[in-house]
Amino acid sequence: MKATIVTIGDEILIGQIVDTNSSYIAKAIDKIGVQTHEMLSISDDKQHILNTFSNLQNKVELVFITGGLGPTKDDITKKTFCDYFDDTLVENEDVFLHVKELIEGIYKRPISQMNRDQALVPSKCEVLFNKVGTAPGMWMRKENTVFISLPGVPYEMKYLVENVIIPKIIREYKRPFILHKTIMTYGQGESLIAERIEDWENNLPDFVRLAYLPSPGRVRLRLTARGENREILQKAIDNNVVLLAKIINDIIVGFDEDETIEVVIGRLLTQQNKTLATAESCTGGKIAQVITSVSGASNYFRGGIVSYATDTKISQLNVNSDTIKKYSVVSAEVAKEMVIGIKNAMNSDYAIATTGNAGPSKGEAEAAIGTVFIAIATPDEVFAEEFNFGQPREKVIDRTVNKAFELLQKEILKNVQ
Structure with missing residues (x-):
């Protein structure tokens, strides 16, 4: 069973906003055995939309459309639906009462004609009632294809997908099983x-x-099995994951899409009742950002300092100025003093520190562009390692973040019984 996801909006095509709706819909329908055949982004142009609908007709079973359902003149999806399905707009009473309640009851202002027009839907469509917004979704079939129109506002789209669309597809369609298993690896390249x-x-x-x-x-390895018998698919994936683990167990940190290394580290620290702090220079706070993106990080993350400037390393982390003069700000010696400084300042069990030259220019440091030192402090020792992550700047920062987590995890695992 195949689907195409179409996003409508010039703001997407010019890069003004990022299309997150398509990835969300694709993940949601994949879980119930619907394969995304393609994703398209098209302009707010009536003829373009009509041509797209016509091209997709009978090629896929489902066409998801997001955007163009708002109250302003540039939102033309509903009118275009009427043209494609040879239909007319009518006011849906349930939608009107909902819109009226939102505008007058919650926003405390009189309902306008523009607000009222939100209740207009094609007469032949099945209305997908949107409890969290004013724009209803629409479900319309033409021959062998169902066209599903959804609001472009992400939280409204998500509500309809989770609470209306997915249950409806499960009820009305027989679908194959699609099972995934993601193996998270760190420390070695794809080749x-x-x-x-x-x-x-x-x-x-x-x-x-x-x-x-x-x-x-890092590299994620994703196994995908498709077929009619779920038990056979699951057994095949499980057996092959076991075999894979025997080969690359040294670089595997988790077995699910959400089992990232920062999640694993958080769980290990929580289990051991240990804490973590960070001192960052070249990574600019990204390590702390990733750590705190995990729910429950407050249980183990004490805090961090972004000591980007040299004098900040001295004043906030007690890095010795003579150490900087002798070895330069990008050095193993400075990284170790940084990690000791943050560990002491935050009274943490573990700590990470980074200093490097991410580029594109050398700045104050003499080290080659791409050179990074990562220091780790544990309850028992302090060490620093040197890396060269090349260029561009974004790659250096991302690889530094992931390598820091990799080094930290190995140290924490030493204390796992």
Whole structure:
């Protein structure tokens, strides 16, 4: 069963906003066995929309459309629906009463004609009632394709997908099973991993596919199995994950999409009742940002300092100025003094510190562009390691963040019984 996701809006095409709706819808429908065939972004142009609908007709079972349902003149999706389905707009009483309640009851202002027009829907459509907004969704079938129009506002779209669309698809369609398993790895690149697991990959069943999803410092390996028998699919994935773990157990940190290394570290620290602090220079606070993106991080993260300037390292982290003069600000010695300083300042059990030259220019440091020192403090020791992550700047920062987590996790695991 296939679907196409279409986003409507010039603001997406010119890069003014990022399309997060498509990825959300794709993930949601994949969980119930609907495969996303393609994603399209098109302009707020009536003929363009009509041509897109016509091109998709009978090629996929479902077409999801987001955007263009607002009250202003540039929102033309409903009128275009009427043209494509040879229909007319009528006022839906339930939607009107809901809009009226929102505008007059919550926003405390008189309902305008523009607000009232939100209740206009094609007469042939099945209205998808939007409890969290004023724009209703629409479900319309033409021959072998259902067109599902959803608001572009993310939280309204998500409400309808979760509470209306997914249950409706499950009720009305027989779907195959699509199972995924993601293996999170850190510390080795895509090509090296591929060499290590080549024989294993070549022996995967025909109905199981492997995808490499690399990013700086980490690679996700995603197994996907499709078929009619869930038990067979699940058994195949489980068995092959066990075999894979025997080959690359040294770089695996988790077995789910959400099992990132920062999540694993947080769980380990919580289990051991230990705490963490960060002192960042070249990473600019990104390590702390990633740590605090995990729910419950307040249980183990004491805090951090972004000591970007040299004098801040001295005043806030007690880095010795003579150390900087002798070894330069980008050095193992400075990184170690930074990590000791933050560990003491925050009274934490573990600490991370980074100092480096992310580029594109050298700045105050003499070290080559791409050079980074990462220091780790544990309850028992302090050490620093040197890396060169090349260029561009964004790659250096991302790889530094991931490598810091990798080093920290290895140290924490030493204390796991």
